[in-house]
Amino acid sequence: MGYKAKFKVWRGDxxxxxxxxxxxxxxxGEVVLDVIHRLQATQAxxxxxxxxxxxxxxxxxxxxxxxxxxxxxxTRMSVFAEDETVTVTPMRTFPVIxxxxxxxxxNYEKAREVPAFAxxxxxxxxxxRMQQVDxxxxxxxxxxxxxxxxxxxxxxxxxHEDNKANFSGPRFLMRIAELDMHPLDAHxxxxxxxxxxxxxxxxxxxxxxxxxxxxxxxxxxNALIPMKERVADHxxxxxxxxxxxxxx
Ligand code: SF4
Ligand code: SF4
Ligand code: FES
Numbered sequence: 001m002g003y004k005a006k007f008k009v010w011r012g013d014x015x016x017x018x019x020x021x022x023x024x025x026x027x028x029g030e031v032v033l034d035v036i037h038r039l040q041a042t043q044a045x046x047x048x049x050x051x052x053x054x055x056x057x058x059x060x061x062x063x064x065x066x067x068x069x070x071x072x073x074x075t076r077m078s079v080f081a082e083d084e085t086v087t088v089t090p091m092r093t094f095p096v097i098x099x100x101x102x103x104x105x106x107n108y109e110k111a112r113e114v115p116a117f118a119x120x121x122x123x124x125x126x127x128x129r130m131q132q133v134d135x136x137x138x139x140x141x142x143x144x145x146x147x148x149x150x151x152x153x154x155x156x157x158x159x160h161e162d163n164k165a166n167f168s169g170p171r172f173l174m175r176i177a178e179l180d181m182h183p184l185d186a187h188x189x190x191x192x193x194x195x196x197x198x199x200x201x202x203x204x205x206x207x208x209x210x211x212x213x214x215x216x217x218x219x220x221x222n223a224l225i226p227m228k229e230r231v232a233d234h235x236x237x238x239x240x241x242x243x244x245x246x247x248x
Contacts, residue, residue, distance in 0.1 A: 002027045003082050007035065010089040011047065013098045019087065020044075026077050032088065033061055033072040036100070048099035056214055059147035063100050064089045069149045069212045072100075091152040106157075107148050110168040113197065114175050118187040130183050140222060141178040143215040144171060150209035150219060156202045167199035170209035170219045177223035180230060191234040194227055203228075 005026045008019040024038055033051055040047050052058035054073045061072040066080075066087050080086055094102035119128070151169040152158065168176075176198060180190040194200040205228075207220040217223075 005035065005077065005080075005082065006085040007039070008085060008087040009036070009039065009044075009047065009100070011044075011099050012096065014096055017096070017099075019089075030077050031073055032063075032065055032070075032075040032077065032086065035077065035086075036072060036088065048097070048101045050101045057145055059145035062091055062147045062149050062152065064091060064152075069153050071147060071149070071214050074214055091148070093152040093154075093158045094148075104148050106164055107146070107151055107169070107171065110172045110198075111175075113168065114172055114179070115187050115190075115193075117179055117182065117185055120184055120186045123184070128184055134181070134183050137181055137222075138178050140217055141174050143217055144174070145215060146171070147214060149212045149214065153208045153212045154203075155206065155208065156199070163199070163202060167202045170203070170224065173198060173200055173203065173227060174217070174219050174223035177227040177230075180227065191227070191230040195231045195235075200224070200227060200231060 002025055004023050007022040007024055009022060011017050011020045022039055022043060024035055024043070026035055031054075033049075033054060036047070036049050040049070049061070049072075051061040051073060053060070056071055056074040059071075062069065063072050064070070065072065065075055067089075069091065072088070077086075088100065090096050090100045090102045091104075094104050094106060097103050119125070148171065151171050154170055156163050156167050157169060173194060176190050176194045179185050179187065180194070203224055205220050205225060210218055210220045213219060
């Protein structure tokens with residue numbers, strides 16, 4: 001059975017904006033993105049929204065719904081009471097382009113700063129061999145759809161714009177962890193770079209990134225905390241330091 005829902009949607013651009021009220025039809029089985037599309041079709045044809053797959057896989061439709069960072073296409077209207085006002089705002093951590101669309105360039109810049117997988121010399125693709133346990137470890141991180149909800153939520157950049165220059169955020173610290181744990185990666189300094197170039201020390205393992213990840217990746221437990229341990233080993237393990245010194 002359909003009903004009329006009350007929506008507040010942020011409209012505006014980089015120069016400013018505010019919440020606009022709408023009353024809009026909702027049908028059984030719909031998600032928030034369906035309702036935004038109905039608003040575009042019936043009341044606000046110029047409303048800007050980024051989306052692509054409507055299946056929780058492209059990572060485009062990230063927004064904040066009643067203050068919680070979520071994918072619009074994976075947020076069922078049935079989670080809200082029929083008389084509840086649903087408020088949709090753009091991700092707060094990134095600059096607004098227009099309405100619900102933000103400029104997520106920060107993330108692509110950080111992605112480019114992570115050195116790529118470095119295969120070992122003399123081993124051709126197809127000859128790589130690794131244990132199943134190592135395959136499974138990186139497969140968890142590979143589920144990432146780059147929705148950037150974790151980046152948007154992390155207080156290190158959400159509340160402190162200045163930190164963006166020195167902090168790559170959970171998604172890219174997880175990428176560094178994935179590569180550092182990869183048994184065939186020959187790039188030597190990932191732990192050191194995580195600390196000096198990507199700001200791992202800013203992370204105080206609050207787990208807020210993990211809580212919003214639509215792929216349920218255990219970002220903090222499986223990537224960030226192990227990476228911190230690897231950094232501690234790199235800098236403070238006396239046996240490892242002795243070993244490294246003997247290699248020089
Ligand atoms: S665990 Fe670290 S990266 Fe994740 S939200 Fe908290 S401070 Fe940010
Ligand atoms: S780790 Fe999760 S929340 Fe972060 S970008 Fe990937 S899928 Fe999105
Ligand atoms: S539209 Fe692709 S994740 Fe929502």
